[in-house]
Amino acid sequence: MSATPSLIYTSGSDWLGYRMGDAMDAEGSESDNSVKIIISGNTATSLPLILTTSDNGATWNANSLSNAVRALEIDLQPDGTFWCVGSGHNMLKCNADGSVAYEMLGSWGHYGVKYDAAKDWLYTIGIQTNAYLSVWDIPSATVIYTHDADPIDVGGFVSGTANGSCDVDIEIIGEDTFIYALSERNGVARYELTLPVDVWKQY
16 A cells, blocks of 8 residues: 555546546456446446456456446446446446446436345445435335434534535454445445344444
8 A cells, every 4th residue: 555556547637538437346356357436427428447357467458338328326347337327317237348237216316236146135325414224126117215314414514516426335354244335525425234134323
């Protein structure tokens, strides 16, 4: 962490001619060249960019996907598919080329997303005064649990016109799932979700 960061890719001042950088995720490892980095923007013309390496990170190749993806958050999977959410649409599961494979109806307004492959669940978080954390069951396309009684609010809502930003991530230890949730202007919270789902603790 104390080393000087190394630049692995830049496209110049115009960044490919369309908006990029609203969302990014990485999957795999440089040690076996399985690493993939996906970058996207939150506009209807943004083509996600995939960075890969064949020499353990010494050099990087950049390739744009063939389908535009509007994303504020991306969760890349080992097979190259990804979940994403952006302004004006529900959560989407996209194929490796960026085409839409599945849309989670009723999920509009959740800007942070994390996929739990073991349970086939999605964890989502909203922004600002709508910073509600929800757990979605994908096969039934229903909300299993929503923590809406106490949205993240460590400093109170600050009005403004800036775009909302948020993120959610999980760490699974045994049967317990620890959820880390961030919401713009509000702060970070850690939750523990134990099975059954009705046991829910906020830290």
